[in-house]
Amino acid sequence: MRHAVEEKNPASAMVTPAARVGIGGPVGSGKTALIEALIPELQRRGVDLAVVTNDLVTKEDAERLRRSGLIDPSRVSAVEAGACPHTVIREDPTLNIAAGDDLEARFPGVELILFESGGDNLASTFSLDLVDWWIFVIDVAGGGDIPRKRGPGLLRCDLLVVNKIDLAPYVGVELAPMLAEARQVRANRPIIATNARSGVGIREVADAILAAVLFRV
Numbered sequence: 001m002r003h004a005v006e007e008k009n010p011a012s013a014m015v016t017p018a019a020r021v022g023i024g025g026p027v028g029s030g031k032t033a034l035i036e037a038l039i040p041e042l043q044r045r046g047v048d049l050a051v052v053t054n055d056l057v058t059k060e061d062a063e064r065l066r067r068s069g070l071i072d073p074s075r076v077s078a079v080e081a082g083a084c085p086h087t088v089i090r091e092d093p094t095l096n097i098a099a100g101d102d103l104e105a106r107f108p109g110v111e112l113i114l115f116e117s118g119g120d121n122l123a124s125t126f127s128l129d130l131v132d133w134w135i136f137v138i139d140v141a142g143g144g145d146i147p148r149k150r151g152p153g154l155l156r157c158d159l160l161v162v163n164k165i166d167l168a169p170y171v172g173v174e175l176a177p178m179l180a181e182a183r184q185v186r187a188n189r190p191i192i193a194t195n196a197r198s199g200v201g202i203r204e205v206a207d208a209i210l211a212a213v214l215f216r217v
């Protein structure tokens with residue numbers, strides 16, 4: 001587990017370790033858009049925040065967040081997976097753990113680090129050596145039948161975010177049955193429907209993160 005890793009680092013014993021939250025999901029489902037919406041919402045509530053992004057062979061998502069003006073650019077670190085994104089969030093998360101440790105060393109008061117996975121497939125999951133809690137983001141435009149496919153990411157995540165709900169009428173998806181099926185395959189574990197561009201559902205996602213890892217309600 002994650003804290004066993006940190007106990008080996010004497011420097012991290014000096015301060016409370018930051019909570020680490022993963023955000024994974026298929027390519028283009030809206031992971032970066034969700035982070036862009038969450039940053040101001042979490043900062044408004046006084047959370048001391050940093051972000052680690054993962055891309056295949058670029059630092060595109062990190063550059064996008066650094067340029068956004070939403071967060072101090074030095075609080076955004078990039079990991080280049082160089083391979084299937086899940087390899088560096090599940091099989092060997094060493095690079096991501098090191099990126100998180102570096103942020104904690106540079107910003108000793110940091111309370112929460114968001115780890116954005118590179119876009120992957122429905123089987124993608126996070127190692128609990130890396131994160132305390134994780135979100136899986138799917139989007140309505142990917143098809144109303146995604147919950148039925150029961151990918152491990154969707155089934156095992158702590159919170160399922162169903163994003164791009166605004167697009168449902170344009171892509172022939174009925175939102176209510178899609179959400180009902182997602183609830184059913186997840187045995188009623190949490191699901192939040194969002195429009196990351198307009199902010200619908202973002203407060204609820206922030207509430208869920210704060211309650212789960214910072215114990216704030």
Ligand SMILES: Nc1nc2c(ncn2[C@@H]2O[C@H](COP(=O)(O)OP(=O)(O)OP(=O)(O)O)[C@@H](O)[C@H]2O)c(=O)[nH]1
Pocket residue numbers: 026027028029030031032033034061118119120163164165166167194195196197198
């Ligand atoms: N209409 C609509 N578009 C959205 C929403 N969320 C994200 N988008 C758009 O969807 C596209 C992909 O969003 P990103 O945030 O880049 O998705 P991502 O999951 O980070 O993508 P990768 O990192 O490439 O896997 C962008 O053009 C966003 O503007 C939403 O809720 N509604």
